[in-house]
Amino acid sequence: MMYNKMTSRLALTSLWREIPMGLRCVACLRLCPVLILMITVCGAPLGLARTPDTIPLAPLPDQSVWSEAYKARQGAVYEARARSLGLQKAFAGDPAKTAAMDAYDAHFYFLDLDLDPSVNILTATVAMAATVVADSLTEAELHLDNGMLVSATRAGGVAVAWTHGFDLLDVTLDRTYLQGESFTIEVDYAGNPAGDYFGWSSYNGAPLIWTLSEPYGAREWWPCKDLNSDKADSVAVDVTVPDSLVVAGNGLLMGTDTPEPGKTTYHWRERHPIATYLVSATAHPYTLIEDTYTGLLGETMPLQHYVVADKVAEATAGYAPTADMIHTFALAYGEYPFLDEKYGHAHFLWGGGMEHQTCSSMGFNYYNQTFVAHELAHQWFGDNITCADFHHIWLNEGFATWSEAYWLEQSQGELAYKGRMNQQKYLGAGSVYVYDVSNFNGIFNYWTTYAKASWVVHMLRHVMGESDFFAALADYRAAYGDSSATTEQFQAVCEQVSGLDLGQFMSQWIYGEYYPQYGISWTKTPVGPNWRVDLRIKQTQTNAGLFSMPLDIRVTTPLGDEAFVVQNQDEVQWYHFMVAHEPEDVLVDPDAWVLCEQTDLGISGVVAPAAEVSLLGAVPNPFNPRTSIRLSLPTAQEVGLVIYDLAGRRVRDLAPGLLSAGEHDVLWDGRDQTGREAASGTYFVRMTAGETHAVNRLTLVR
Ligand SMILES: [Zn+2]
Known part of the structure; x- marks a missing residue:
């Protein structure tokens, strides 16, 4: 695949262009039909609950490291919780996955979040639209951490009851919904979700609020069906923050407004399917670095990097290859999955990165190209x-x-x-x-x-x-x-x-575990004008079973190399090759395509068993349209003779069967098993006779 160097244009601004208010609303509504539907169903715009006075302020843990102890504890907690739910809950692959969640399919979430870093309190309303897949449904179960205090729930726009325990929220629906029917619920809640998945950090004296929900952290700060197997079709995330902060999020920013003096609401919309752990918001007085990616068909897409003010130079240089990287991956994996939205980065305080959909969160001291490429590649593998x-x-x-x-x-x-x-x-x-x-x-x-x-x-x-x-x-x-x-x-x-x-x-x-360890030895013998190589490969690993892999073999000679491919799967296997010049070396997997270790067992002392069993080559070779494959047997025995192509596919089974002692010629007419003419190219004839495996290369030139 060719790499085309693209030109990047970097523009640096401290604020993006304001979208006129009227256009913003039109665009938002046009792009969010589900939201319109839900607001219509609910009968009124979604309200924002206020902070109850009774929310306890949890102490902030150290957010500079991913606490090993915390992770271990959480793992134990999840496992214990799943077990404690026992009879009525099924633990099937996902921590605290419950049978009740299989009863519906989540389509859309609307997160209306108010982040107050002066008291470290999140106050929110989250709405979910879903469809019943069970016969009927009277109660919807979502994940939500017990630390979040629910103050009200609504279904179909009317107040309904709920229960909250074991980090599960069960909302009673306003009526019984039948299979195929859609329903909406809303949850008003508040709390301090600070921990491994959400942080009220600060940098250079200003708040830096971040989220990182993988693998099971979305439920720590918003109610959702927190399972990768049920992506929402889209999400809307409104984030209200002190007006000194800028919010970066998933998808496109549809606009901002001022709900009250001193506060700004950012309206982010992700219109592609998204897993719950990829929903994110970060807030800080960011500087925005803008760039452009040109798609494979000439479309332009914004690149938006939200960076801390004192790292603008490093970020500008470090993220400069992003457009070229997207182009490279688009050629290899298909076009960037979110081309009608954006890609970008948002600085946070972690030492690594997190591939939040369309907006990777990145530690601001790290700009290795491999680091940037890793999070970007996740947009295909992980996010899409x-x-x-x-x-x-x-x-x-x-x-x-x-x-x-x-x-x-x-x-x-x-x-x-x-x-x-x-x-x-x-x-x-x-x-x-x-x-x-x-x-x-x-x-x-x-x-x-x-x-x-x-x-x-x-x-x-x-x-x-x-x-x-x-x-x-x-x-x-x-x-x-x-x-x-x-x-x-x-x-x-x-x-x-x-x-x-x-x-x-x-x-x-x-x-499985581990990898093959190959013990290698080989000998060479002159045969007429040619040389025969006898190669022995022994799998010596004791910590794992036998591995089955095709292996490249390179026989080096003073007049050039000859290449073969063999299939290796037994503890000890012999391979015999005919080459035109005296071999200098025999290399197994010379280009390091197999995760393995090799030991050279040396040439001396190795005797090929039944050395007379051998493939003596093919005449003519190269050939068109047929060639005669010569083999030699010391005793009468069953012989297998199969033609493979370069990719290891069986092309033709020549099946000579039981042959007498002596030399034999077996004809290959250049056709595959169905009788079609094989294409020009390189083929391998593989002979099996008792414990002996031998391979010769054939070249068909039409
Ligand atoms: Zn990764």
Whole structure:
């Protein structure tokens, strides 16, 4: 794939242009039909509840680090909570996922938030529109942290009763709703959600309010069905703050207004499907840096970076490659998913980043290109396609981490790609699949769900081949964009495109642990004018079962290299190659496409078993339209002879069956199993006789 350098235009302003009030309202209403419907249904605009006097002020935890102790405690709390809910609640994949939540499909949320950093209190009304999928529904259950104090609930616009416990909010509906009917509820609440998911920080003497809800934190500050498997079609987020602050959010800013002197309300609208943990708002006296991305068809999209005032120079330089990165990923993965909205960054106080939809939250001291590329790539893998639950977080993090290397490859070349992958090479315990999703450390374990997962993507790229790999990513987008996916759904798309069976691949790399350790030895023998190479590969790992992988083999000679591909899956396998010149070296996986370790077991002392069993080459080769494959057997035995293409697909089973001792010629007429003429190109003939496997390369030139 070619990389086209694009020109970036950076414009620096401290405030964006004001949208005329009239236009703003028209635009807002035109773009939010669900909101109009809901307001109509409710009979009156949604009100903003006031702060009750009884809200306790929780002490602020240290927000500068992700507290390991807090995460561990939360994990235990979730697990314990799920167990305590026991008989009536089902814990099926998501912490505190309940059977009651399966009864409806959430469509739309309207968050009307008032953030008061002078007292650290959030006062809010959140509305949800949903459709009943059960036979009927009389009560809607949402996640909401017990620390939030609910003061009123409404359904269909009328006041209704609620119960709130175990971090679950159950709102009685105004009537019984039947399957297929839509309903709306509103929740007035307030509290101090400060913790790992929401912070009242300050920077240079001014408030810096942030959110970071992944994986289970949305429920800490707003009521919602907090499950990746049920994305809202869109969200509206109104945030009212002291007028010294600027609010960054998801989607497009439709305008601002002044609800009362000294306060400003920001109207953010995300009109693409979005998971609850990707809904975000940050507030600070930000400086706005603007830029433009030009889409693949020439559309223009704003880039908006909300940065702290004393980091404008660093941010301007650090975020300058963003447009080029979007272009690179758009060519590889399909157009940026939110092209009719924006992409951008908002500074927060964390040491890392968080891929909030269309507006990644970024630590303001970090501008590595790989860091910017990682959060950007999440807009495709994580935001547009979200892991169905956090068992499958590698579908987010593996692709984002691999995309760091892919950006380096496209901008700096293959060496940079390989160098980055080498940095991410993890040779340790732990599976990529997260078996225990109540364990935060397991979900966000850098070495397994990020680094090793990026190697899974890297290996898949080679196993499938470049064109099938990227074609599969396009099909994956088409099937699961705006939605969520599991490992098995991703696997099915890859299998559909490539024709490969990837069951063993996923089993060993996603669900299993460790990696293959290959013990290598080889010998060379002159055969007439040619040389035969006998290669022995022994899988020596004791901490995992046998791995099944195609392996590139490179035989180096003074007059050039010869390349082969072999399938390796047994504890000990022999391979025999015929090459035209005396071999200098035999390299296994020379380009580092497989997560493995290799040990050179040396040449001496190795004797190929049944060395007389061998493939002696093909005549003619290159050939058109047919060639004769010669093999030699010491004793009568069953022989398998299969033609594969470069991608490892079976093209033709020549099935010679039981052959007598001696030399035999087996004809391949250049046709595949269905009788069609095979295309010009490189093929491999693989012979199996007893424990011996031998491979020769064939070149068909039509
Ligand atoms: Zn990430």
